[in-house]
Amino acid sequence: MSTLFVVGKINRTEVTQSLATVCDHHIQLPDLAALFIRLYSDRLVGRSHEEGVSLVVHPGNAAESAELDSTFRAFFPVLNLVAIDQHVAAERLRELVTQLPAQNKRCRDRVRRMAHWMYHSGCSSRVYSIARQLHTLRGTAQRRTVPPVLAAIDFASLLTRCDDARYWRLLSTWNFEPHTLLRSDLVWCAFVLLRKLAADAHLQLPDQRLLLFLFTLEASYHQVNKFHNFRHAVDVMQATWRLCDTILQQPLQVLLLSVAAIGHDIGHPGSNNMLLTKFRAPVAMRYQESVLENMHSDLFRQLLNDQWPQLLGQSHNTNNLISDTIKATDMALHAEYVDKLRENRKIDNLKTLTSLIIKAADISNVTRPLKISAQWAYLITLEFRDCSLLEEYKSARDDESENESEGNSDDDESARDSGDGARVEDILEVALSPEELVKKYPCIPGGQIFFIDTFAEQFFEEFCQKFPELNFLMENIRSNKKFWLGKL
Numbered sequence: 001m002s003t004l005f006v007v008g009k010i011n012r013t014e015v016t017q018s019l020a021t022v023c024d025h026h027i028q029l030p031d032l033a034a035l036f037i038r039l040y041s042d043r044l045v046g047r048s049h050e051e052g053v054s055l056v057v058h059p060g061n062a063a064e065s066a067e068l069d070s071t072f073r074a075f076f077p078v079l080n081l082v083a084i085d086q087h088v089a090a091e092r093l094r095e096l097v098t099q100l101p102a103q104n105k106r107c108r109d110r111v112r113r114m115a116h117w118m119y120h121s122g123c124s125s126r127v128y129s130i131a132r133q134l135h136t137l138r139g140t141a142q143r144r145t146v147p148p149v150l151a152a153i154d155f156a157s158l159l160t161r162c163d164d165a166r167y168w169r170l171l172s173t174w175n176f177e178p179h180t181l182l183r184s185d186l187v188w189c190a191f192v193l194l195r196k197l198a199a200d201a202h203l204q205l206p207d208q209r210l211l212l213f214l215f216t217l218e219a220s221y222h223q224v225n226k227f228h229n230f231r232h233a234v235d236v237m238q239a240t241w242r243l244c245d246t247i248l249q250q251p252l253q254v255l256l257l258s259v260a261a262i263g264h265d266i267g268h269p270g271s272n273n274m275l276l277t278k279f280r281a282p283v284a285m286r287y288q289e290s291v292l293e294n295m296h297s298d299l300f301r302q303l304l305n306d307q308w309p310q311l312l313g314q315s316h317n318t319n320n321l322i323s324d325t326i327k328a329t330d331m332a333l334h335a336e337y338v339d340k341l342r343e344n345r346k347i348d349n350l351k352t353l354t355s356l357i358i359k360a361a362d363i364s365n366v367t368r369p370l371k372i373s374a375q376w377a378y379l380i381t382l383e384f385r386d387c388s389l390l391e392e393y394k395s396a397r398d399d400e401s402e403n404e405s406e407g408n409s410d411d412d413e414s415a416r417d418s419g420d421g422a423r424v425e426d427i428l429e430v431a432l433s434p435e436e437l438v439k440k441y442p443c444i445p446g447g448q449i450f451f452i453d454t455f456a457e458q459f460f461e462e463f464c465q466k467f468p469e470l471n472f473l474m475e476n477i478r479s480n481k482k483f484w485l486g487k488l
C-alpha cells in the first residue's frame with residue numbers, strides 16, 4: 001500500500017495530482033502533528049507503511065524536506081517514507097512518478113522486499129534497507145533531540161486499553177498469550193512493565209518519553225515479519241522478567257535485562273546470519289560474526305542513547321549488560337552456553353548469568369503451554385518458508401546486484417512475484433488449535449522436535465537443575481514434545 005500524504009496547503013497542485021496517479025491512497029492532513037499521529041495510529045492497526053513507498057508532500061522547502069526525512073529515519077526507521085516539498089523540481093517529480101510503481105511492487109513482494117532490505121547497499125534508497133538504517137548510526141556523543149512536534153503527541157490517547165490490573169494479570173503468568181493481544185495492548189504491556197521496573201531502579205522516564213521510546217521501538221521492528229517482530233520482542237521481555245523473578249532480584253539488573261530483551265531483535269529482517277553471509281550482504285561485511293546480533297546491539301544502543309541515555313554507562317558491573325546480552329542471543333553460541341551451564345556448579349558471573357536468562361527467554365517458545373507454543377511454531381515455520389524462498393531467489397540471481405537504479409529491474413514482468421497474499425490468512429490461522437495447525441502444516445511437529453532435541457532440551461535440563469523452581473519449563477517441553485511426537 002502506497003499512500004500520498006498531503007500536509008497543509010499546497011499551491012502547486014500539479015505536484016499532488018501527478019503523485020496521486022502512482023499512490024493507492026490519498027490523505028489530506030492539516031499539519032505535521034496530524035501526520036505523525038496518523039502514522040502511529042496506522043502502525044497500531046497493522047497499516048505498516050512497509051508494503052509500499054508513502055510520500056509526504058508538504059508546503060516547506062528542500063531543507064525542511066531533508067529535516068523531515070531525517071526525522072522519518074530516526075523515529076520510523078523501517079517505514080518507506082519520503083518527504084517532498086511543493087517546490088520539487090519538475091525533473092525529480094517525473095523521476096518519482098516513473099520509478100514509484102516498480103518500487104511499490106518490490107515492497108509488496110515479500111521475497112524481493114527481504115532481498116532489498118538485506119542486500120541493497122545504497123543508503124539513500126526510498127525503500128528501507130539495513131544499509132540505510134546503519135548509515136544513521138552516530139557516535140554516542142551525538143544525541144538526537146526529539147522534535148517538538150513529536151514530544152507534544154499525547155501517546156496514551158492513541159492506545160485503546162483496559163485497566164492496568166488486567167495487563168499485570170497477563171504479564172504475571174507463564175501462559176502469556178501475545179497473539180490474543182492487539183498491538184495497542186502490546187505497547188501498553190511493555191509500558192506498564194518498564195515503568196515499574198524503571199521506578200524500582202530509580203531510572204524513570206516521564207510517561208510521555210517512555211511511550212515515545214516504545215512507539216519508536218515498534219517502528220524499528222518489521223511488522224511484516226511473521227515471527228521476528230515487536231510481538232516477539234514483548235514476549236521475550238515478559239519471559240525475561242518472569243525468569244528474573246526467580247534468578248535475579250537486583251532492580252537495576254532486572255531493568256537493564258528487560259530493556260535488552262525488548263530491543264534484542266531491533267531491525268530483524270526475518271532471515272538469518274547464514275543468508276546474510278552467503279550472499280555477501282553489506283551488514284555481513286561490516287560485522288563478520290554474530291552479524292544480526294551486532295547490528296541489533298548497535299541500533300538499540302543508538303536508540304537508548306537518544307531516548308533513554310540514563311540506561312547506558314551505569315555502574316562498571318552493568319555498563320555493557322545490554323550489548324553483551326543481546327549478542328549472547330546468537331544461536332551459533334548456544335553450545336558454548338550449554339557448556340557454561342555444565343561446567344559451573346553455580347553461575348555467579350553476572351555477564352554469564354544475564355546472558356543465560358535472555359537466551360532462555362529468547363528460545364522459551366517451546367517451554368510455553370502447548371497452545372501458545374504451537375502458535376509460535378506456526379509463525380516460525382512461515383518465516384523459515386520465506387527464508388527458503390529468499391535463498392532460492394538469490395541463488396538464481398547470485399551474480400546480480402540488488403543495487404539496480406531505483407526501478408529498472410522491477411519493471412521486468414518476468415521476475416517472479418511471490419506475492420504476500422497469505423497475510424490475512426496467516427493472522428487468522430494463529431487462532432487455530434495445535435491439531436488444526438498440524439493438519440494445515442504437517443512439517444511443524446518435525447521442526448519442533450528437531451529444535452527441542454538439538455537446542456532446547458539440553459539447555460533447559462541444565463538451566464532447571466541450576467534453578468529448580470523453574471522445573472515447570474522442562475515439564476512443558478516434555479509434554480509438548482510428547483504431543484509433537486504423536487503427530488509425526
Ligand SMILES: [Zn+2]
Binds near residue numbers: 232236264329
Ligand atoms: Zn529473538
